[in-house]
Amino acid sequence: MGINGVLRPGHAQIRVLNLEEDAKFYREVLGLEEVGRDAQDRVYFKAWDERDHHSVIIRQADKAGLDFFGFKVSDNATLNKLEADLNAYGVKTERVPAGELLATGERVRFTVPTGHVIELYAEKKDVGNGLSYSNPAPWPAQAEKGIAPTRMDHALLGGGDLDGSRDIFINVLGFYLTEEVVAEDGKTQIAVWLSCSNKTHDIAFVRAPEDGKLHHVSYWIDTWEKVLRAADLMSMNHVPVDIGPTRHGITRGATIYAFDRSGNRFETFAGGYISYPDMHKLTWPIEHLPEGLDYAQRKLHETFLTVFS
Template sequence: MGVMRIGHASIKVMDMAAAIKHYENVIGMKVVHTDAQGNVYLKCWDEWDKFSLILTPADSAGLNHVAYKVQHDSDLEQLKASIEAHGIKTEMLAAGALPFVGRMLKFHLPSGHEMRLFQQKELVGTDVGSTNPDPWPDGLKGAGAHWLDHCLLMCPLDPEKGINTVADNCKFMTQAMGFHLSEQAVVGPNGAIQLAAFLFCGGKPHDIAFVGAPTAGLHHVSFFLDSWADILKAGDVMAKNRVKIDVAPTRHGITRGETIYFFDPSGNRNETFAGLGYLAQPDRPVTTWTEDSLGRGIFYHQGAVTESFTTVYT
């Protein structure tokens, strides 16, 4: 069985027109479909599946679900058995339950977040095609993000009550779904509490991440850019569009990525992320960040974490 990569994220927005303008003009996505319920589907130029982001109209912001693509249709049955063997209920959604997508395996992580797995989604190709392609297409808007890269989920953590769904999610994802732990942050006496976990299923440092918080939620969805120069340009795009920036251009210690954090009009946090960092492999030793160096791990340059970064999420 094999989970290959992130497939899409479905998030809630309170002002659809403002959200579309943001994801088109700031991120650089394009609208590919609007369904009868008013949900809007978008893709980045370097993605070959039909869409990678769904915006759904709602009264509050946050995550509906995050979906990952598996390699073979038979993987869905194997993963269903593996997930249920870990005590988690699943539901198989029929093909077409989500437009352009084949059947999906739906379940909830120990943290309560909804996750889906699928194998088939309509293939439309990248904007430069697959035959003698140019390195990038004409007419890119905004930051010109290549693809939806990963998401970070906030997970209930209360050591006094023995609750740590960061560790629960990490154990589940590695044992039941075949993900691998690349980096972690530990706190408390002797580093006994796993505060954050970064996991991968392909070759990049992380395809999903979990961080402890009082309640479950969405911290951010991240979009990939090529380089530090593209990160700086993205910052200019955000300034021109009067976007609320949470963390100005900087580098992570964790994953070594280059980053900007900012908010869409509904308050969902976005990230533009650049740099492979390193080639993640199953036999690579896990990188551990201790409590005394956690600030450098998150924001390497300033060595400290702004309060909003850990307390504001949807």
């Protein structure tokens, strides 16, 4: 009872083309805190208001993109139950041993039909958010270093069998659908937004020609004023902006899409509504995708459906 099962997006491992250049980007421009490096030369980051050890991991590779995306679950009993449920549903899983990611317990790993590697885990070390657990200040100095999102919030992933991935998240992992884009036939989903919480999305999928693609990893910032500050910092640091600042019709969030140094799209966003599983889903017929994407301009920026990493 209450809030349990899958709690939230917990980590994203992202491939970058030049480790130090992007480490600097994630640290100084995006304003995540570098919290560690491991023997595989991966660099770990956390957003300031996250309390778990890290949420973003980058590693050097020949090709940008997403290695895996992980969700924290309530506890180990839940982890075991969800693994059993996945197996019963026909999803093969494997266990990644505790410690393979710094400060992280054992992970259950599986591949969803869109070709993305998803992980579940129950344990990641609480390192705090830089504020005391007794009469804390509302924010620490770190909250103003770079764009400084409060958290890694969600990812939008692209692949072919959207229905297959969606079903696993809904039928096995306890997510519910909040919004959808549907094709001219009024049925085929072009994109789906899925939540395991009161957020409008914890993960989203868009139908894409190639499997296993990353559309964007999204970071939460508190206000529209900080969205403008993010835009300023992006420009000051010559970060290529894709779309925004604007409002998404979908989720109502205020957004900027931009690219890290390796071409991985990321989003800084704020706002939106509080979501509950008993709420009627919102549907965007494909002809309304322009305002769903960019409510101000009612424009379907071409990159939205074509640029992935």
